[in-house]
Amino acid sequence: MGLKQTIKSLDAFPRAEEHLLQKTQTGALVSVIGLVIMATLFFHELRYYLTTYTVHQMSVDLKRGETLPIHINMTFPSLPCDVLSVDAIDMSGKHEVDLDTNIWKLRLNSNGHIIGTEYLSDLVEKEHADHKHDHDKEKDHPHIHGFDQAAEALVKKVKQAIAEGEGCRVYGVLDVQRVAGNFHISVHGLNIFVAQLIFDGSKHVNVSHMIHDLSFGPKYPGIHNPLDGTVRILHDTSGTFKYYIKIVPTEYRYISKDVLPTNQFSVTEYFSPMTNSERAWPAVYFLYDLSPITVTIKEERRSFLHFITRLCAVLGGTFAVTGMLDRWMFRFLEALTKPKRRSGLH
Numbered sequence: 001m002g003l004k005q006t007i008k009s010l011d012a013f014p015r016a017e018e019h020l021l022q023k024t025q026t027g028a029l030v031s032v033i034g035l036v037i038m039a040t041l042f043f044h045e046l047r048y049y050l051t052t053y054t055v056h057q058m059s060v061d062l063k064r065g066e067t068l069p070i071h072i073n074m075t076f077p078s079l080p081c082d083v084l085s086v087d088a089i090d091m092s093g094k095h096e097v098d099l100d101t102n103i104w105k106l107r108l109n110s111n112g113h114i115i116g117t118e119y120l121s122d123l124v125e126k127e128h129a130d131h132k133h134d135h136d137k138e139k140d141h142p143h144i145h146g147f148d149q150a151a152e153a154l155v156k157k158v159k160q161a162i163a164e165g166e167g168c169r170v171y172g173v174l175d176v177q178r179v180a181g182n183f184h185i186s187v188h189g190l191n192i193f194v195a196q197l198i199f200d201g202s203k204h205v206n207v208s209h210m211i212h213d214l215s216f217g218p219k220y221p222g223i224h225n226p227l228d229g230t231v232r233i234l235h236d237t238s239g240t241f242k243y244y245i246k247i248v249p250t251e252y253r254y255i256s257k258d259v260l261p262t263n264q265f266s267v268t269e270y271f272s273p274m275t276n277s278e279r280a281w282p283a284v285y286f287l288y289d290l291s292p293i294t295v296t297i298k299e300e301r302r303s304f305l306h307f308i309t310r311l312c313a314v315l316g317g318t319f320a321v322t323g324m325l326d327r328w329m330f331r332f333l334e335a336l337t338k339p340k341r342r343s344g345l346h
Contacts, residue, residue, distance in 0.1 A: 085189030110165030186283030
């Protein structure tokens with residue numbers, strides 16, 4: 001018997017006799033409010049436990065010999081598709097285009113509606129030096145590439161398209177070597193004499209553009225590509241846009257252990273207006289370089305023990321506060337009713 005009494009003395013939750021308990025309306029109201037609060041906090045904590053969070057880690061990039069995918073989706077509202085070309089050049093000077101490349105051009109009318117499609121199958125791989133040599137050759141022998149019927153037809157067609165306000169949407173994927181370089185969209189694919197006939201000088205080439213999407217790999221949850229939605233419209237002027245891009249290799253590791261290799265990037269912008277003495281033709285350049293650091297983003301979930309600890313804290317705290325509130329309200333109402341009872345007795 002002594003042992004049982006000792007154990008009972010350790011009870012932190014003593015029970016009162018049923019006839020000594022008093023139930024009140026205020027107690028019921030406080031109990032309902034407490035249950036609502038506890039249910040709300042329970043579902044909040046459950047959702048917090050089920051959602052994942054991300055942890056960022058950095059390490060040296062050890063990738064070699066891989067290609068870099070460049071996803072392009074841009075609109076040029078003032079240039080027809082016939083004059084636009086897409087080129088990519090790496091840091092060695094090698095002109096690399098159409099290497100597992102899929103680029104499409106959509107002809108747009110003045111209202112931005114699609115009126116035709118063209119695949120850039122005419123892009124070939126060539127050395128930048130050879131490209132420069134061809135331009136020099138054209139200067140020395142203009143009659144070789146001269147103004148034959150095909151060139152005259154192209155000039156007439158493009159002038160008519162410009163007069164009708166035709167634009168072009170360029171989209172697709174460029175696969176380039178994983179080294180620093182640039183890609184640009186311009187009228188450089190035209191014969192220089194044909195371009196001169198069409199635009200009557202480089203100052204009349206309007207490279208206004210809208211970047212709908214520019215990325216260097218697949219998208220993961222929470223990624224932000226800073227050039228998406230960029231709009232640059234020129235009025236009565238022309239020039240060259242240059243976007244200097246710093247690419248950060250990234251790996252996104254899902255909670256399911258799947259790994260998504262991709263890239264983030266930051267960008268700065270520079271615009272160079274055309275001058276009367278400048279011989280270059282306007283273009284939109286994207287000059288990129290790769291960071292030697294890889295960022296690994298891992299999805300993780302909070303532990304079940306952490307969930308139980310938070311749940312006990314919020315539910316126990318709510319129960320204790322509502323109990324205190326009930327006692328205070330009971331004593332307050334009791335203090336108000338006692339004087340009335342005494343006056344009634346007199």
